[in-house]
Amino acid sequence: MAPVYHELRKNNIDVKILATGQHKEMLYQVFELFGIIPDYDLQIMKEGQRLSELTSNLILKVDEIIKIEKFDYILVQGDTTSAFVGALVSFYNQVPVGHIEAGLRTGNILSPFPEEGNRRLIGNIADIHFAPTKINRENLLREGYDESKILEVGNTVIDALYWVKENKKTDLSVIKEKYGINNKKYILITMHRRENWGKPMEQVLQGIKKYLKEKDDIYLVFPMHLNPLVRKTVNDILNDFDRKILIEPLEYLEFIAIMDGAHYIMTDSGGIQEEAPSLGKPTLILRDTTERPEAISAGTAILVGTKENEVYKYMKLLEGDLYGRMAHSINPYGDGLTSKKIREYLERVFRK
Numbered sequence: 001m002a003p004v005y006h007e008l009r010k011n012n013i014d015v016k017i018l019a020t021g022q023h024k025e026m027l028y029q030v031f032e033l034f035g036i037i038p039d040y041d042l043q044i045m046k047e048g049q050r051l052s053e054l055t056s057n058l059i060l061k062v063d064e065i066i067k068i069e070k071f072d073y074i075l076v077q078g079d080t081t082s083a084f085v086g087a088l089v090s091f092y093n094q095v096p097v098g099h100i101e102a103g104l105r106t107g108n109i110l111s112p113f114p115e116e117g118n119r120r121l122i123g124n125i126a127d128i129h130f131a132p133t134k135i136n137r138e139n140l141l142r143e144g145y146d147e148s149k150i151l152e153v154g155n156t157v158i159d160a161l162y163w164v165k166e167n168k169k170t171d172l173s174v175i176k177e178k179y180g181i182n183n184k185k186y187i188l189i190t191m192h193r194r195e196n197w198g199k200p201m202e203q204v205l206q207g208i209k210k211y212l213k214e215k216d217d218i219y220l221v222f223p224m225h226l227n228p229l230v231r232k233t234v235n236d237i238l239n240d241f242d243r244k245i246l247i248e249p250l251e252y253l254e255f256i257a258i259m260d261g262a263h264y265i266m267t268d269s270g271g272i273q274e275e276a277p278s279l280g281k282p283t284l285i286l287r288d289t290t291e292r293p294e295a296i297s298a299g300t301a302i303l304v305g306t307k308e309n310e311v312y313k314y315m316k317l318l319e320g321d322l323y324g325r326m327a328h329s330i331n332p333y334g335d336g337l338t339s340k341k342i343r344e345y346l347e348r349v350f351r352k
Contacts, residue, residue, distance in 0.1 A: 001017075001075070001077050001100070001156065002030065002034035002036060002160055003156050003159035003160050003163060003338070003339040004075065004100065004156055004339045004342055004343070005017060005034075005036060006034070006339070007339035007340060007342070007343045008343055008346070011343055011347070013343070013346065013347075013350075016039040016040070016069060016071075017036060017037075017038040017039050017040070018038070018039065018040045018042070018062070018065060018086070019031075019038040019040065019041045019042065020042050020044055020045065020058060020082045021041060021042050021043040021044050021045045022045050022080070022082060023045075024043070024045065025226075025249065026249060026251070026252070029251040029252065029253075030251075030252045033164075033251070033252055033253055034160075040065055042058070042061045042062075044057050044058060044061060051081060051114060054081055055081055055084075055085055058081070058082060058085040059085055059088070059089055062085055062086060062089045063089050063092065063093070066089055066090065066093045066095060067093065071090075071095050072095075072096075072350070073095065073096055073097075073098060073346060073349070074086060074087075074090040074095050074096070074097050074098070075097075075098045075099075075100055075342075076090075076097060076098070076099055076100065076122060077099075077100040077101055077156070078100070078101045078115075078119075079101075079104065079115035079116070079118045079119035079122070080115070080118065081114065081118060083099075083118065083122060084118040084121050084122055087099065087121070087122045087125040087126065088121075088125060090125070091125045096127035096128070096349075097122075097125055097126045097127050097128075098126065098127065098128045098130060098342070098345075098346070099122050099123065099126035099128070099129050099130060100130045100156060100342065101130070101132055101155060101156070102119075102122070102123060102126065102129035102130055102131050102132075102136060102140065102150075103123070103129060103131040103132075103133075103135075103136030103137060103138075103139045103140040103150070104119055104132075104136055104139070104270075104291035104292065105119070105120075105136075105139045105291055106289040106290065106291045107289070108289055111195060111287075111288065111289045112193055112194075112195060112287070112289075112291075113194060113195060115270075115291075116291070119291075123140065123143065123145065126149075127149065128149050128150075128151065128345065129145060129149060129150045129151070130151055130153050130338075130341075130342055130345075131150055131151065131152050131153065132152075132153065132154055132155040132274075132333055132334065132338075133152065133154075133155075133294045133332055133333065134152060134294075135293055135294050135297075136152070137150050137152045151341065151345060153334075153338045153341040153342060154333060154334025154335055154336075154337065154338040154341070155274050155333045155334045155338055156334075156338045156339055156342075157271050157274050157275055157333070157334075158274065158275070158278055158331070158333055158334040158335070158336050158338065159334070159336050159337070159338050159339050161256065161275050161278050161279075162278070162336040164252075164253060164256050165256070168253055171253055171257070172253070172256065172257040172260060173257075175253065175254050175257035175258070176257050176258075176260075176261050179221075179245065179247065179254075179258065180245070181219075181221060181245065181258070181261055182261070184219050185217055185218050185219065185263050186218065186219040186220065186221045186245070186261070186262060186263060187208075187212075187218060187219070187220055187221070187262065187263055187264060187265070187266060187315075188221050188222075188258055188259060188262035188264075188265045188266070188267075189208065189220060189221070189222050189265075189266040189267065189286075190222075190223060190225075190265075190266075190267045190268070190269050190272065191204065191225070191230065191267070191268050191286060192225040192227065192230060192268065192269070193268045193269075193287070195287075196268050196286065196287070196306060197227070197229050197230065197233075198229065198233070200286075200306035201230065201233045201234075201306070202233055202236075202237055203306050203307055203308045203311070204266075204286050204306050204308070204311050205233070205234065205237040205238060206237060206308045207307075207308040207309065207310070207311030207312040207315070208220060208266070208311060208312075208315070209237065209238065209241050210308070210312050211311075211312050211315040211316065212241065212243060213241070218243070218263065219243045219244070219245055220238075220241070220243060220244045220245065221244075221245045221247070221258060221262070222234060222238075222244065222245070222246050222247070223247050223248065223249055223250045223255065223258070224246055224247070224248065224249070225249065226249060234246065256275075256279075259272070259275065259276065259279055259281060260279050262281055264281055264282040264283065264284070264318060264323070264326075264327075265281050265282070265283045265284070266283070266284045266286055266304075266311075267283060267284075267285065267286060268285070268286045268287050270290075270291065270292060273285060273290065273292045273295045273300075273301055274292065274295070274331075274333040274334075276300065276301070277295065277298070277300040277301075277329060277330070277331035277332070277333070278331050278333075280327045280328070281327065282300065282301070282302075282318060282322075282323055282326035282327055283295065283300060283301040283302070283326075284301070284302055284304045284311075284314050284315070284318075285301050285302065285303045285304055286304055286305070286306055286311070287303065287305070287306070288303075288305050288306065289303075290303055294332040294333065295332065295333075297332070298329050298330060298331070298332040299325055299326055299329040300326055300329045300331065300332070301326075302314055302326075
């Protein structure tokens with residue numbers, strides 16, 4: 001959302017940032033990087049909070065703010081519970097909602113959970129759908145949404161990535177030195193989704209370890225999620241593997257630097273599937289479904305799943321010509337002008 005915020009402000013549209021405080025350790029450094037001070041910080045997150053508890057608390061807090069501010073428009077991004085609540089409470093207050101990153105679908109409401117449910121629910125509320133790709137647009141049309149209310153604009157994550165690469169080149173180099181990876185060949189892995197906790201993650205890590213034990217020149221870099229279940233699994237499985245670099249969750253700028261230096265990326269994250277092609281990094285998706293089939297169609301990513309033998313198989317395949325084809329595929333997720341397109345739409349609405 002940072003590129004959208006700056007695009008609106010520099011064009012004299014009054015905009016307020018409402019932060020829920022989710023993953024605050026990561027959130028605040030992003031604010032600092034992009035020079036943003038939130039107007040509201042709910043600090044509502046707490047350890048072990050159930051989704052129903054989070055939702056009910058958010059509804060009350062967001063409702064108070066909307067009643068105070070009397071917004072003309074509210075923008076929500078993605079598929080988090082926070083985004084769903086933002087849309088729901090906007091609807092209760094009859095404020096139109098713009099959904100950024102609209103139309104992503106896996107077709108299975110339980111995968112990923114609860115994100116697939118959240119994005120479908122937001123779709124029913126949204127006044128305008130800012131779809132990143134043609135496939136997202138077609139998903140929404142198939143579900144019966146008004147064609148005039150769907151705009152194919154790309155994804156703002158690409159705007160943010162281009163901004164960092166242009167404005168923080170020196171920082172990216174310094175970060176690689178900091179983690180001792182500048183001259184290393186390494187695979188970057190991230191795993192954090194609820195459905196992958198436990199056995200799926202164990203299977204993935206066993207497959208990776210099996211492959212890397214056959215190599216003596218490739219390292220594994222793993223920024224570990226803060227969840228204790230994730231950390232226990234990682235430490236248990238990789239305990240006897242030496243060429244691992246386990247690090248704490250990275251700031252946004254640091255993570256881009258680590259991605260930029262990677263040989264390729266293995267992840268269950270959605271955003272990384274969009275960012276990696278802009279850096280020329282093949283991606284193995286560690287999930288059974290993805291709401292981003294464009295990456296697979298474009299040849300930038302492969303849906304691997306979480307079975308040990310499948311993980312090992314696709315890592316072997318990347319030793320051949322497949323790597324080059326994936327690395328040079330065109331990113332289907334945008335040209336870095338998404339925020340501009342969103343701003344131009346809002347200006348047309350306000351003029352009317």
